[in-house]
Amino acid sequence: MVERPDDHSRRTFLTRLGGYSLALSAxxxxxxxGMPAGLxxxxxxDLSWIRxxxxxxxxxxxxxxxxxxxxxxxxxxxxxxxxxxxxxxxxAARVVLNIRxxxxxxxxxxxxxxxxxxxxxYEVKDRTTGTAVVNRNPFxxxxxxxxx
Numbered sequence: 001m002v003e004r005p006d007d008h009s010r011r012t013f014l015t016r017l018g019g020y021s022l023a024l025s026a027x028x029x030x031x032x033x034g035m036p037a038g039l040x041x042x043x044x045x046d047l048s049w050i051r052x053x054x055x056x057x058x059x060x061x062x063x064x065x066x067x068x069x070x071x072x073x074x075x076x077x078x079x080x081x082x083x084x085x086x087x088x089x090x091x092a093a094r095v096v097l098n099i100r101x102x103x104x105x106x107x108x109x110x111x112x113x114x115x116x117x118x119x120x121x122y123e124v125k126d127r128t129t130g131t132a133v134v135n136r137n138p139f140x141x142x143x144x145x146x147x148x
Contacts, residue, residue, distance in 0.1 A: 056094040058082055064103040067122055071097055072106065072139060106139045113137045 053059055060078045064071030075095040082093040099107050105118045113119060119126075119133030126133050 053094050053096070055092055057086070057091040058093040059096070060093075061096045061098060064097055064099045064106065066102040067106065067124065069103065071099065071103060105137070108137060110136045110140070 058078075060075070062071045062074045062078070063069075075097060078095055079093055082091050085091075102122070105113070105122055105124075108118065113136055114134065117132075117134060118124070118137075124133050124138060125131065126138070
């Protein structure tokens with residue numbers, strides 16, 4: 001895709017946003033002056049995940065700045081709606097989750113949840129006991145009503 005100075009398409013915006021997000025997520029990416037430092041050379045980023053979006057019939061980006069924003073539910077709802085509109089298995093919809101800041105525990109392993117007491121830190125309650133989840137990442141579980 002050739003980018004023109006007057007190109008304000010959603011695709012261009014999302015491509016730039018993704019590049020900026022990757023650049024800013026690199027360890028030591030910012031100096032005290034706020035200018036990028038120590039960034040990989042052009043072409044050294046792993047952008048292979050973008051290829052998975054190329055053949056998608058429908059695409060969505062769900063921003064997840066916090067646990068209370070229900071990003072996984074929004075992504076699931078989008079995919080369910082695609083199933084309802086096109087028929088299950090009759091589309092190639094894709095969702096990109098932008099998990100950041102206070103939502104980062106969603107993507108961490110069970111071991112990290114135990115080691116850092118993330119359930120207590122982020123006040124994530126077990127559905128059955130009502131107490132803080134201390135032994136696992138509950139976001140990695142698929143509720144029984146979602147199986148199949």
